[in-house]
Amino acid sequence: MSNETELIERLKQGDESAFKVIVEQWQDMVYNTILGIVQNETEAEDLAQDVFIKVFEKISTFKGDSKFSTWLYRIATTTALDHLRSKKRKKRFGFLQSLGGGGSEEKEQVPDFHHPGISLDNKERSAVLFKAIDALPENQKAAYTLHKLEGLSYRDVSEVLNTTVSAVESLMSRANQNLRKQLEDYYNKHYR
Amino acid sequence: MISKEQIQQEIEKTLDSLNSVKRAQANPFLFTRIKARMNKKADGWEGVFSFISKPAIAVAILLLVMAVNGWALWDGSGETATADSSNASVSELASEYNTVASVNNYDYENMTNE
Numbered sequence: 033m034s035n036e037t038e039l040i041e042r043l044k045q046g047d048e049s050a051f052k053v054i055v056e057q058w059q060d061m062v063y064n065t066i067l068g069i070v071q072n073e074t075e076a077e078d079l080a081q082d083v084f085i086k087v088f089e090k091i092s093t094f095k096g097d098s099k100f101s102t103w104l105y106r107i108a109t110t111t112a113l114d115h116l117r118s119k120k121r122k123k124r125f126g127f128l129q130s131l132g133g134g135g136s137e138e139k140e141q142v143p144d145f146h147h148p149g150i151s152l153d154n155k156e157r158s159a160v161l162f163k164a165i166d167a168l169p170e171n172q173k174a175a176y177t178l179h180k181l182e183g184l185s186y187r188d189v190s191e192v193l194n195t196t197v198s199a200v201e202s203l204m205s206r207a208n209q210n211l212r213k214q215l216e217d218y219y220n221k222h223y224r
Numbered sequence: 225m226i227s228k229e230q231i232q233q234e235i236e237k238t239l240d241s242l243n244s245v246k247r248a249q250a251n252p253f254l255f256t257r258i259k260a261r262m263n264k265k266a267d268g269w270e271g272v273f274s275f276i277s278k279p280a281i282a283v284a285i286l287l288l289v290m291a292v293n294g295w296a297l298w299d300g301s302g303e304t305a306t307a308d309s310s311n312a313s314v315s316e317l318a319s320e321y322n323t324v325a326s327v328n329n330y331d332y333e334n335m336t337n338e
Contacts, residue, residue, distance in 0.1 A: 055255045063250035077251055081258050088262070149246035157241040180242045208239075215235045223226040 036100055043091045055084050061101070061182065062108045064149070068177035069112035071145040071162055079115055083108050098191060105182075105192040109174050116170065147181075164214040172207035175200055 042050035062083050067076040086107055094103055144159040145166075165173060171193065178184045178192060179200075190200045251257070275281060 052255050055258060059250040059254050060247050063254075064248045067248050077254070077257075080250055080254060081261055084254075084258050085262060085265075147245060148248045150241070151244060154241040154244070157238045158245070161238050161241055181245060182247075211239065212235055215238055216231060219226070219231045219234045223231070 037096070040091065040094065040096070040100060043088070051084075051088055054087070058101070058104055059084075062104060065105060065108045065177065065182055066112045067147070068165075068181040069109065069173060070115055071166055073148075075115065076112075079111050080108075083111050086111070102188070102191045105178065105184075106194070109178070109192060113170050113174060160215070160218060161211070164211045164218070167214060168207055168210055172203050172210065175203040176207045176211075179204060 039050045039054055043054060059080065063076055063080045066079045066083070067073065070076050070079065083104070087104065090107075094100070145162045146155055146159055147162065150158045165176060168176065174193060175189050178189045179186070184192070186197050186200045186204070190197045193200065276285070
């Protein structure tokens with residue numbers, strides 16, 4: 033029995049020390065994935081906690097058909113995307129409230145996101161890129177983040193997103209096209 | 225003004241800015257925070273269960289449920305009596321005005337006063 037399988041078995045029995053090892057082993061992977069999608073450190077930490085609580089509660093449903101890391105990436109990605117959807121809904125509701133005169137009409141200023149793993153000389157460029165990534169449709173954003181920030185192969189990304197490799201290739205190609213278009217608009221405005 | 229080639233170069237450099245990104249590190253106290261949240265969640269439910277399982281509260285809830293059931297039964301039978309009495313008053317009214325008791329919307333055209 034491998035170390036990972038043994039840990040999972042122990043977690044299924046409710047072993048807290050196994051849970052601690054699992055959290056410590058995979059916390060950076062989960063946090064980095066979520067951070068890339070939500071682009072906010074405080075929210076990413078809360079969501080990473082949610083992910084591990086879900087792991088603890090749902091471990092009995094893990095049958096071992098996929099790799100544990102794939103299962104974990106899937107929970108992290110879904111949790112982050114669900115969070116973005118709920119944020120968008122709240123924003124829309126706030127907008128409707130402001131139309132009705134019920135809320136503040138001040139526009140929320142989203143600060144630039146600086147990923148902590150980016151070197152100082154790339155800080156400004158990557159902030160521009162993250163803003164463009166944030167505007168991508170959610171499945172393109174998930175694929176791009178898993179591939180670029182976590183370094184997953186297209187095959188691994190396809191397993192996490194429960195799709196085919198060719199579908200991931202298509203998602204990545206469209207994501208790159210969209211990013212190029214947005215960056216072109218940005219630099220045209222910026223240097224005008 | 226910047227040329228098209230220069231803009232393309234900027235785009236390429238920006239797209240490449242993630243190539244050497246390092247993995248962001250989670251808070252080293254993440255597990256402690258997760259445990260605290262899980263304990264809080266469990267305490268919440270334990271609090272509810274321990275409150276409900278107190279003998280005085282359990283008996284009070286049981287009596288309340290029985291009282292609500294009893295009231296629902298009593299109220300239900302009262303409603304039948306009310307319905308019966310209202311039917312009786314309709315037929316009384318009908319006979320008083322010498323019309324058919326089961327008047328409905330479609331009968332309005334055929335209503336006859338004898």
